[in-house]
Amino acid sequence: MASHAQCLLYEGARELISSKIGNISHEIGIEEGKATPDGAYIHQLEIQIIALGRLREELDPEHAESIRQVFEKYARGPIPMLSFDD
Numbered sequence: 001m002a003s004h005a006q007c008l009l010y011e012g013a014r015e016l017i018s019s020k021i022g023n024i025s026h027e028i029g030i031e032e033g034k035a036t037p038d039g040a041y042i043h044q045l046e047i048q049i050i051a052l053g054r055l056r057e058e059l060d061p062e063h064a065e066s067i068r069q070v071f072e073k074y075a076r077g078p079i080p081m082l083s084f085d086d
């Protein structure tokens with residue numbers, strides 16, 4: 001069973017992924033709003049959203065390494081007060 005700290009980190013990682021999905025969705029909206037949208041670029045972005053959705057769904061609150069990787073990849077700076085080893 002995941003500890004309280006692990007659950008908080010897990011939820012934080014899910015939020016980071018959701019934020020990235022939101023940013024990509026925004027990019028899609030901008031591209032679709034252009035006079036001549038780049039369909040290939042939009043498709044690429046949609047594939048990224050699908051992959052991020054899978055990552056979010058497969059994230060396990062008891063798997064500290066995968067949660068750490070999400071923070072390392074998507075956080076906008078160091079988060080020194082987090083401990084992934086609880």
